[in-house]
Amino acid sequence: MPAAAILVSLLSLSSVFALPTQSPGVAIPIQKRVSSTAVPGVADIASLKAQLIRLSSKYENNFAAYERNTGVPHPLAPSQARKQAAPTGLPLTDAQEVVWFGSISVGTPPKTFAIDFDTGSSDLFVPGSDCQNCGNHPRYDRSASSTSKDLKRPFTLQYGSGESDGDQVTDTVTVAGLTATGQTLGVATNYSSSFASSPTDGLMGLAYPSLSGFNATPTFNTLIAQKAVPAGVFSFLLAESGSELYLGGANKQRYTGDISWNKVTKEAYWQIAVASANVAGKAVVPGFEAIVDSGTTLIVGDTASVKKFWAQIPGAKEANDIQQGYFSFPCSNVPKDVSFTIGDKTILINPQWLNLGAVSQGSTQCVGGIVALDGVDFWILGDVLMRNAYVTFDFDNNRVGFATLAAA
Structure with missing residues (x-):
């Protein structure tokens, strides 16, 4: 598949700029x-x-x-x-x-x-x-x-x-x-x-x-x-079809505009600073550390913050009968205005990925994809978030980038 593998110099925490072309990944x-x-x-x-x-x-x-x-x-x-x-x-x-x-x-x-x-x-x-x-x-x-x-x-x-x-x-x-x-x-x-x-x-x-x-x-x-590889960079596109892991750069055919970069704050996980979790454009959980994890289905956060988030969703309630930490909401009211601001980019979460499905067959309550975990003070951004952006991981410059998905 033709594409350009790319490298850039980090100018500031989470900046957006053009990328020079190198050999393909x-x-x-x-x-x-x-x-x-x-x-x-x-x-x-x-x-x-x-x-x-x-x-x-x-x-x-x-x-x-x-x-x-x-x-x-x-x-x-x-x-x-x-x-x-x-x-x-x-x-x-x-x-x-x-x-x-x-x-x-x-x-x-x-x-x-x-x-x-x-x-x-x-x-x-x-x-x-x-x-x-x-x-x-x-x-x-x-x-x-x-x-x-x-x-x-x-x-x-x-x-x-x-x-x-x-x-x-x-x-x-x-x-x-x-x-x-x-x-x-x-x-x-x-x-x-x-x-x-x-x-x-x-x-x-x-x-x-x-x-x-x-x-x-x-x-x-x-x-x-x-x-x-031409660069110490790899990228994920997670979609219902045509998903790919791109080694050696970022596949320009898979995203539009520029990549918004965020410095890795601790070189172990792909750990970055998140400005806020938002509902209806309002920051309900400000300023936290998060790990971008393709091996995790969910978005996971500390219990206090996740409870604060779901308190903004009408009809949402704890679903401890499933497992402590899960929340449900009326299937007729799937949240459509949930987003995460990471650096200078706000990523809107598609309601399709936020809704994990009905609690049981015929139930009017659905399970949410943002879950609380006791004993942590950080968030994990898994599949529920990664499906909504083109995500690039850069070992060369120790940063994670997010870009707008190209039209399917």
């Missing part, structure tokens, strides 16, 4: 994975009950990895998480969650896997040949790859309801024709039953190296170091 088609049991128009309650537990586990393990790797706690880590020791952890995403996946290959000769691309973590894992409960997933056989090297380091994959074990190796990993040699990855020997039945085989983290549970260089950073 590479697009990976990605697909949306949803629950196979979901009823159209009805919220997948089983998934919603699990998502906050899974999300808490993911972030707890990432914070622990950051402290092991750097020797200091991450400033956003809750005080309780700072006190807890954790094994080398990598969260497994349950089959029920809505995530975005595409194909990569591992080894020599190459073996193809369907992979979730997650900006909220940093490691890569695939199922191994020794896995006895990995369903119909393809297996990576280290003995069959001439470029594999066993690091003789075990690891633990952490997720909401249990854990899975595996081993670390290095091997050749190819993403959309771009090859990283000597890449560290986890080879799983055990999967949860729900993940074993998922259409995706593993996960590739796209966050900073300091979050790596393996204390290793993430795949995209290896591509940068080995000069396999």
Whole structure:
């Protein structure tokens, strides 16, 4: 797909300007994975009950990895998480969650896997040949790859309801024709039953190296170091069709106008400052830190702020029967004027993505995509926000950019 990979110099916190052209990047088609049991128009309650537990586990393990790797706690880590020791952890995403996946290959000769691309973590894992409960997933056989090297380091994959074990190796990993040699990855020997039945085989983290549970260089950073990409930049387009992950820049065909840039405030997650969450043009939650996370379906915030947000929506109420933290609202009154101001750009949330569906079949109450999580003082901007903009992640200049989507 023709496109221009681009680099710019950061002039100020969140600025907009023209971009010089460089050699083209590479697009990976990605697909949306949803629950196979979901009823159209009805919220997948089983998934919603699990998502906050899974999300808490993911972030707890990432914070622990950051402290092991750097020797200091991450400033956003809750005080309780700072006190807890954790094994080398990598969260497994349950089959029920809505995530975005595409194909990569591992080894020599190459073996193809369907992979979730997650900006909220940093490691890569695939199922191994020794896995006895990995369903119909393809297996990576280290003995069959001439470029594999066993690091003789075990690891633990952490997720909401249990854990899975595996081993670390290095091997050749190819993403959309771009090859990283000597890449560290986890080879799983055990999967949860729900993940074993998922259409995706593993996960590739796209966050900073300091979050790596393996204390290793993430795949995209290896591509940068080995000069396999024209720029240390990648971009997401999340849509009902034509979704893509673009490596090496931003695909100009997918957005209009300029990219509005925001400096990463802590190089671990893709963490930025958000000016406000708005309802009807009014800032109801001013000034907070947020993490842009493609591996999270929802928008998640601290409990006090999210309650303040939903208090502005007529008929909204807590939906603790689903899971503490969720809110519902009358299906006849889906909020149409919710937005987030990030730097100098305001992103309007399409009501279609804010509405997760009816509480049950025939119910007049619908579940909202903005959710509260106890014990945090930051927000997580997942799929519900990312669908409304073209989102670019720039390692070269440590910033995240948002642009207006091109017409479909």
